[in-house]
Amino acid sequence: MTNWIGITLGDVTGVGPEVTLKALAAGANDDDTRYLLIGDAGYARRLSQKLGLNLPLQTFGGWKEPGRFFISNPLSEPLAEDLLEGSPPAARAAIAALQAGAEHCLRHELDALVTAPVHKANIVRAGHAFVGQTEFLSQLAGTNRTAMMLLGQDSQGRWLRVALVTTHIPLKLVAQQLTREKVELAIELAAQSCRDLGLARARVAVCGLNPHAGESGTMGDEEQTTIGPAVLASQRRGLDVVGPLSGDTVFHHALHGEFDAVVAMYHDQGLAPLKAVAFETGVNWTLGLPFIRTSPDHGTAYDIAGRGIANPSSMIAALRLAKQLARKS
Secondary structure, eight states, rough: OOOOOEOOOOOOTTHHHHHHHHHHHHHTTTOOOOEEEESOOHHHHHHHHHHOOOOOOOEEOOTTTSSSSSEEOSSSSSOOTTOOOOOOOHHHHHHHHHHHHHHHHTTTSSSEEEOOOOOOHHHHHOOOSSHHHHHHHHHHTTTOOEEEEEEETTTOOOOEEESSSSSSSSSHHHHHOHHHHHHHHHHHHHHHHHHHHSSSSOOOEEEOGGGGGGTTTBTSSIIIHHHHHHHHHHHHHHOOOEEEEEETTTHHHTTSSSOSSSEEEHHHHHHHHHHHHHTTTOOEEETTTTSOOEEEESSTTTTTTTTTTOOOOOHHHHHHHHHHHHOOO
């Protein structure tokens, strides 16, 4: 059965359209997957020509049409050609594409959704209440039982897979927003992700919040009051999980194969080590949604947008993971 993968173009004044087109061109003949790009057709076609890719982007007219590369604009009017970096029309178009892609998935028309980068601050300035794509998609899907996982491999093929308990919040709010329920959910979803990937086991390590996992309560008590009880409850449910462990050593052990996934308490605790080993090839995977969603692990990169030098490696990895998960499901 042929899979349909949707790709939202993100902020068209960033590098999203470029890395999308380059990734598709790099794997154009890999398999028979069909792709629906969601965003402004004019931008995509002009850029494809400028980059010398000349992908055969057909205007989408229905799921039974012959062809492999389609594009659909959820807006009734095309965007202006000369939009400035991060302009409100580009931000609003990015949100419209994201919503359209999610709706296709919820109607089971797409087998997976890959989302190109957006700029959170510019979306907010354009008039939308917006925390991030993960949170936006979770709200559209009507669930709060989701978690962000970042995964990637180093030059030796060693993987890190990191699920986050909290995501886009100020560091000073992390401790007060940690709950046993949130930690348990991240553990559960991290373990399930290992099974979804077809790994031989699902051994999960859980980070402490404080240095040295709190030093037995001398540097904070979240390990005793919140994280430890969540780990114990997960063990009682039969999950292969250990912790809380010191965040300054656990990623070393995970990279060397002792653990299959790590649960981190906050954004940079998990993403700093992940990006240290897989900066170009990291993938963001939203766990717990009723559909598959991945994205490249980088931003809009306005500083290089339009210059034809954006590296598509992370988008290639995001597409590869989306296709892998779609085939398994």
